[in-house]
Each structure stands twice: as structure tokens, then as C-alpha cells.
Amino acid sequence: MLDKKRTTPFLALIGAIALMTGAPAFAQAPAAPADAAAAPAAAAPPAADAAAPAGPEAAPPQMAHAGKMGISTMFLDAKPVVKVVMIGLVLASIFSWTLLITKLLEFGALNRASDAFIEAFRGAKSISDMGRIATSEEFEGNPLADMAAAAAQEVEISRQAGLDIGGEHRDSTIHRAQAAVNAVQASLAKRLSNGMQFLASVGSNGPFIGLFGTVYGIMDSFIGIANTNTTNLAVVAPGIAEALLATGLGLFAAIPSVIFYNYFQTRISAYGSRTEGFVAELTNAISRQLDKGA
Helix, strand or coil: CHHHHHHHHHHHHHHHHHHHHHHHHHHHCCHHHHHHHHHHHHHHHHHHHHCCCCCCCCCCCCCCCCCCCCHHHHHHHCCHHHHHHHHHHHHHHHHHHHHHHHHHHHHHHHHHHHHHHHHHHCCCCCHHHHHHHHCCHHHCCCHHHHHHHHHHHHHHHHHHCCCCCCCCCHHHHHHHHHHHHHHHHHHHHHHHCCCHHHHHHHHHHHHHHHHHHHHHHHHHHHHHHHHHCCCCHHHHHHHHHHHHHHHHHHHHHHHHHHHHHHHHHHHHHHHHHHHHHHHHHHHHHHHHHHHHCC
């Protein structure tokens, strides 16, 4: 009984010591779940920061074709006004090249037909023979043949009117024949100058039309810079490049047009000189035939 009473305080002392040494561990154990729960809460602010809306310094959305710029993509990304300018300049350039090919073929055929007609004309024995050669199907539409046909027809009309074309009315007959030839020459000048006004207009106005597209495009780019509050070159450069493309197309249309215009003006002048020479030869031939009484 006594031993039992002595051991009880001893056991109580051991329990008190154990309780004192184990209390911190037991106190910390329940806190572990709280720390684990606090960890996600600590990680939450970065996620909220990532989802926060961009400030005024954030770059605007990139263009649809950014990073792979080319002629076609610059055209597709251009503003409607700039696109209209580009399309107009491309069509003007296409028409200029088409006109070049058409005029080259026309002048080539014209010179060949004229050479053949002059050779046949010089073999004529009378004014009526000149008219027959000039109105043949072989030389239909040739300007020189039309001149000879008009002169021969005028002489024939004077003859049928009973005029003395080889004597008293000789000079007046020649004068009327020359007037008929001059009328054909006037229509020839108009025919050869077809399209030249277009080439002159494209050559003189093409660069300015392209410049208008460039000014409009650059102005729009600067407005975009002001609205987005960014000077990022990757955002600004595509719009400026599209605007400059309009000037490039303007020069592309204008330079060939100026060259073609000068070239064809030279060809027209050369053929005009050839017709002047033929008119002199035709007048001499008619005068000679009238003196002969043919």
C-alpha cells in the first residue's frame, strides 16, 4: 500500500515532464494543415497579377500578317483608300504595257504595208491606175493608199464635171487633190495619236497619285500611334511600308509611260515625215499625168 502511494507521485512527475517536453510538437502539429492551406493563398497574388488588364504602355494587337510581310500582304493590310490607289496604278500600268504592244504591232504593220504600196504606186501609168492600186484590198486601210485614192478620186470628179483638168483648170484640180490628201493626213494624225494622251497622263500624274496614297497611309499610321500610345517599330513599320508601296507603284506606272510616250512620239513624227514626202511625190505624179493628158 505504501509502495503504491510512493509510485504514484513518481509516475505523475514523469507524466508532467513528458507533457512539458512534448507540448511544442503537439502544438505545432495542428498548425501544419493551416500552413498548407495558406500556401495556395500566397500563390494567388501572382495569378491575379497575370490576369490584370494591360496598362497604357501595353502594345496593341499585331497585324494579321505581321512577321511575314510581302507585296501581297502589304496590299491586303492596307487601308481601303490606299488599296484603291494601288489598284488604279496597277491597272494604269497594265494598260500602258498593253498599249505599248498594240502600238508596236501597229507601226510594224503600217511600215510594211506602206513600203509595199509605194513600190506598187511607182509602177502606175495613169491617174486612174493610181486609184485602182490605192483602192485594192491589198492596201485597204493604209494611210498612203487612202491619200492616193482621195487625190485620184478628186481628179476623176473634176474630169467627170467637164473641167479641162489638163489645161485651164489644171492648177485648181491639183489644189483640190491636195486638199483631199490633207484631210486624210489629219485623220491619220488622230489615228496614230490614239492612246498618247493616256500615256502622258499616267507619266505626269502617276507619281502624284502614288504620293497621295503614301501621305494618306502614313497619316493613318501616325493616328494609330497616337491612339495606341506606342512607338513600337514592329507595330508602326508595316503601315508605313504599305504607304510607301503606293509611291512605288506610282513610279512603276509612270516611268514606262514616259518612256513609251517619247518613243511613240518619235515614231509618229517619223511616219509624219514619211507621209509629207509621199504627198510631195503624189502631187508631182498627178501633175505629170495631167501634163501628159492622162
